Amino acid sequence: MNFPERFANLPAYAFPRLRALLDHHKPGGDVVHMTIGEPKQKFPQWVTDVIVENAAGFNSYPPNDGSDELRAAISGWISRRYGVEMDPATQIMALNGTREGLYNAAMALCPEQKNGQKPAILIPNPFYQVYMVASLSVGAEPVFVSATAETGHLPDYENLPPDVLDRTSIAYICSPANPQGAVASRDYWQRLIRLAEKHDFRIFADECYSEIYRETAPVGALTVAQEMGANPERVVLFNSLSKRSNLPGLRSGLIATGPENMKRLKQLRAYSGAPLPGPLQAAAARVWADEAHVVENRALYQEKYQVADAVFAGLEGYMPPEAGFFLWLPVADGEAAALKLWQETGVRVLPGAYLAQGAAGENPGTGYIRVALVTSAEETRVALTALRRCLYD
Structure with a gap:
């Protein structure tokens, strides 16, 4: 049976790739999901x-x-x-x-x-x-x-x-x-x-x-x-x-x-x-x-920006996001960093290479991890603190 060739070279989607990377290893602590951009704050009642x-x-x-x-x-x-x-x-x-x-x-x-x-x-x-x-x-x-x-x-x-x-x-x-x-x-x-x-x-x-x-x-x-x-x-x-x-x-x-x-x-x-x-x-x-609920929601994210800025203060290469709810953090290798973080802390992040395509032999996401600020401000503080200690300190 024939299949279309135009999709033959598609890489595995980011999250199945992440499961293949992490799921056969035990987490090193309480699991904190910071991979997917799925907001967990409350929507209007x-x-x-x-x-x-x-x-x-x-x-x-x-x-x-x-x-x-x-x-x-x-x-x-x-x-x-x-x-x-x-x-x-x-x-x-x-x-x-x-x-x-x-x-x-x-x-x-x-x-x-x-x-x-x-x-x-x-x-x-x-x-x-x-x-x-x-x-x-x-x-x-x-x-x-x-x-x-x-x-x-x-x-x-x-x-x-x-x-x-x-x-x-x-x-x-x-x-x-x-x-x-x-x-x-x-x-x-x-x-x-x-x-x-x-x-x-x-x-x-x-x-x-x-x-x-x-x-x-x-x-x-x-x-x-x-x-x-x-x-x-x-x-x-x-x-x-x-x-x-x-x-x-x-x-x-x-x-x-x-x-x-x-x-x-x-x-x-x-x-x-x-x-x-x-x-x-x-x-x-x-x-x-x-619009009222949007203003309230934005304030919660602004609080998490402040948390991230405080945790990563002085970290070379840290780029405070202007908007959105992701951190794009520099590492030597995104896959290795994500695996180390999972095994040692239970914090789950996404290797940057999974979001990019290799061009001229280089993938511009390889030296990054993506971290989604979708949990509460306190959970974010604890998880980012563990991340910094594990990967940078």
């Missing part, structure tokens, strides 16, 4: 009430693109957060989590050829793994661009060869960055948008960590594109309630872009989409419309 109140909706097929109420709530949030007005009917679609959208948007919007050649899709390296699989699925060439300390932990797409840029169809960018916590500045977005206009490609702006930050809200791609008067089809925004509202299981994501892009996105989703159940859409609408 009233979410369950809204689902129950709308439970009769389980008896009906849900609106594929999102209910009018949900799309209106998302539009209102984009207006408040980014200062951009978007038509709920023609520029916004609800997603079953952003991973679905980040994949299917490439399916809907990447052409078979660009300037008579195989299209290229630009990917920051390290990266969220769906970017690579989406590129392979549409027959494009994934071009991995290292996001290192030298580039401010964001990819420098401007220095790619002109022939690569001329056949680029899509550029993925994650800001705040997963895993480094770096934030794209207004100048960075301006330069990227100008580059996209010059070489005629779309920017897929993955801003799922945008509501977790230290002091200043990260500027969004839509805001800058509007300020520049860019074509509304140029930027495709993705966000969700998973991090913003501690609701990864609700699977409420959004995609927002120009009306021509949206026509093609909706057409594909009519055939292949898996919409949120109606009661969950009702709950999501309420959550997108509420």
